[in-house]
Structures are given as C-alpha cells and as structure tokens.
Amino acid sequence: MTVINRRHTLGLLAATPFVPARALANVSYQRSEFRDDLSKRFFDLGTVGTFVAYKVDDYLIIASDKVRSGEGRLPASTFKIPNSLIALETGVVEDPDKDVFKWDGVTRSIEAWNKDHTLRSAIAVSAVPVYQEIARRIGPERMQKYLDLFDYGNHDIGGGIDQFWLSGALRIDPVQQIDFVDRLRRGVLPAGKRSQELTRDILPVTKVGDATVRAKSGLLGAEAGKPQLGWMVGWAEKGSQQTVFAMNVDCKEQSHIAARMTVVQQCLTDIVAI
Numbered sequence: 001m002t003v004i005n006r007r008h009t010l011g012l013l014a015a016t017p018f019v020p021a022r023a024l025a026n027v028s029y030q031r032s033e034f035r036d037d038l039s040k041r042f043f044d045l046g047t048v049g050t051f052v053a054y055k056v057d058d059y060l061i062i063a064s065d066k067v068r069s070g071e072g073r074l075p076a077s078t079f080k081i082p083n084s085l086i087a088l089e090t091g092v093v094e095d096p097d098k099d100v101f102k103w104d105g106v107t108r109s110i111e112a113w114n115k116d117h118t119l120r121s122a123i124a125v126s127a128v129p130v131y132q133e134i135a136r137r138i139g140p141e142r143m144q145k146y147l148d149l150f151d152y153g154n155h156d157i158g159g160g161i162d163q164f165w166l167s168g169a170l171r172i173d174p175v176q177q178i179d180f181v182d183r184l185r186r187g188v189l190p191a192g193k194r195s196q197e198l199t200r201d202i203l204p205v206t207k208v209g210d211a212t213v214r215a216k217s218g219l220l221g222a223e224a225g226k227p228q229l230g231w232m233v234g235w236a237e238k239g240s241q242q243t244v245f246a247m248n249v250d251c252k253e254q255s256h257i258a259a260r261m262t263v264v265q266q267c268l269t270d271i272v273a274i
Contacts, residue, residue, distance in 0.1 A: 031060050038064035041266050042249060047256055049230075049249030051267045052174040054182060056242045062271050063174075072154060072171030073248060076218035077126045078231045079165035081184065083134055084119060084202060086146045088195040092137045096120045096202050101130045120202045126217065132162035149190045152180055166220070174246035177233045182244045185235050203234060208265055211238040211274035217260055219251065230260045236274050243273035 042049040042064075050068035054061050063069040087093040096119035103116050112125035122130040135143065140161050147155045153176050159168020172180075183189045187196045203214040215234025230251045235244040247264050251257050268274045 031058070032063070033060070034063055034066060035271070036064075038062070038267050038270060041263050041270075045249075045256060045259055045263070047250045047252050049247060049263070050174055051245065051247045051263070052178060053243050053245040053268070053271055053273060054178050055271065055273060056182075056244065057240070064267070068248075069174050072173045072176070073229060074167070074220055075153065075165050075170060075172045075177075076220040076229065076231055077128065077131075078172075078177065078216050078218035078233045079170070080123050080126065080131050081199065081203070081216050081233070082146070082150060082152055082180070083131050083138075083165075084123060085184070085189070085191055085195055085199040086138055086143065087119065087134045088198055089146070089191045090138055090142055092134055093119050096198055101133055104129060104133075123202050123216070124204055126219075128166070135162050146191075150180060150183075152176070174233075174248060177231075177246035178244050181233055181235060181246070185242070185244060206261060208236075208268075208274050211236055211268075213237075213261075213264070213268070213274070215245075215261070215264070218248075219257060230257055232260045232264045236268050238274050241273065243268060243271070245273075 038051050041051070048068070051064045052061070052069045084093075088096070093099050099118060101117050101122065103114060106129070107114055108129070110125075113127045113129055117127050117130045140157060143157055143161065144155070147153075147157065153170055153172030156169040156171070157164040164170045184196055184199060187193060189196055200214070203216060206213045206215065213234060213236045215232050218231030218233075220229040228251060230249045231247070233246040235242055245264065245268065247260070247267065249256060249260060249263065265274065
C-alpha cells in the first residue's frame with residue numbers, strides 16, 4: 001500500500017511547517033521535485049496559481065512552486081467531495097440518484113441551481129444551496145467528527161455550518177487536498193466502502209484522449225457573483241497510470257474561471273500524466 005505521508009514525503013514544501021504523519025503502516029517515501037515550467041502556465045494566463053501532482057506508480061510528487069503549494073485556503077466547492085461522503089456515511093443521503101432535494105424557490109444567478117436535485121445532479125452543477133442544506137442536516141457535531149476522522153485541512157468548521165467552507169474558518173492546502181483525495185481514490189478513508197465508492201462514482205468526469213480525469217472544481221465567491229479563487233482537485237487515469245492533483249488559481253477575470261480545467265490538462269500533459 002502506498003500512501004502520501006503528507007509533510008514527511010513532501011519535505012519539498014520548504015515553506016510548510018512539518019506536521020507529524022498519521023500512524024499508517026507500510027509508508028512509501030516518495031520522491032519529489034519542483035517544476036518551474038508549470039508556473040508558466042499561470043503566468044501565460046496573466047495570473048498566479050499552483051499545481052501539485054502525485055504520480056502514484058512513480059511515488060513522485062511534483063509541485064509548481066515551494067510556497068503557494070503549501071498555503072491553506074478556503075476549499076469552496078471542492079468541499080462537496082467530503083460533504084458528499086459524509087452525507088452518504090451518515091444516511092443524510094441514502095441514494096445519490098433517488099433522494100431529491102427540493103428547490104427552495106429562491107431564484108439565483110446560476111440557472112442550474114434553480115431546480116430540484118439529487119446528489120449526483122447537484123455535484124455536477126456544483127449547486128451550493130443543496131450542499132448547504134446537506135451540511136445543515138449533517139449538523140455541526142457529525143461534521144466535526146468526520147473532518148477530524150478524515151484529517152481534512154485544518155478541521156475548523158467555525159463560521160456557520162452552511163458557510164464554513166465558503167466564508168468561514170476551514171482552510172486546506174493543495175498537498176492536503178491530494179492527501180485526502182488519494183485516500184478516497186484508494187478507498188482507505190475511515191468511512192464505509194459503499195460511501196466511498198458512491199462518492200468516487202458521482203465525481204464529474206472529463207475525457208482527455210484516452211485518459212479520464214475525475215475532478216471537482218471550486219470557485220470562491222461564486223455564490224456572491226464575485227469569483228476570487230478557483231480550485232480543481234481530483235485524479236487522472238491513463239491505462240494503469242494514476243495521478244492525483246490539486247490546482248488553485250487567482251481568478252482575476254472571467255476567462256480564468258473557464259481556464260481551470262485547461263490549466264490542469266496542460267500541467268498533466270507537461271508531467272506526462274495524460
């Protein structure tokens with residue numbers, strides 16, 4: 001079993017304080033490297049960002065920089081991944097295709113949110129109101145329990161049960177994103193097998209040639225119509241090769257929002273992952 005021993009193996013993140021690893025057996029000590037050419041992808045867009053990837057078969061971690069790759073930020077809608085898993089694990093959602101969350105009748109600027117949704121359709125259009133309702137049904141006690149169990153970011157749900165990942169106290173850095181997503185990919189999170197399988201299954205899929213990219217986007221400020229930070233986290237599969245990644249970018253203009261997946265695909269191509 002290979003695991004990302006987060007700060008140990010990523011000693012490459014010089015700006016990030018060392019955090020003792022979880023007690024996990026059979027830890028493989030990965031190699032790591034920085035790739036300045038990856039930073040150029042953001043420069044070419046007229047903005048700044050970071051890209052970190054874990055090439056599973058090569059035990060190789062690649063980062064575009066030494067600083068931003070270790071900086072914690074609000075996860076925005078990338079939190080829909082653990083939120084979905086916790087909903088399934090607690091029974092707030094039994095079936096991601098049959099349980100319906102009724103539209104609350106409030107017309108929002110994103111048209112796809114103004115309708116009833118299942119968990120699968122809600123994650124596909126990143127429907128914030130649905131996931132806020134899910135979080136309220138989970139409640140603070142269970143939410144805190146699972147963020148602690150998952151060792152997700154800084155574990156902090158301060159700022160409101162339906163706001164903590166949007167405007168509250170929760171912070172996660174790209175390395176922590178990869179650590180969490182990789183454990184979900186392998187099905188080794190402290191949650192039921194079915195819950196993890198269903199969470200993997202509902203993740204949006206993009207085909208790139210003969211590769212498959214499973215990823216969730218995030219856009220800080222989207223619900224307020226003031227985009228500030230864009231995320232894309234997930235993993236790419238090409239044949240037997242798997243690469244887990246996390247990217248975030250400052251969205252200074254509208255084109256940067258649409259460029260999130262493009263930059264990810266460029267960086268994955270640069271490191272020969274797709």
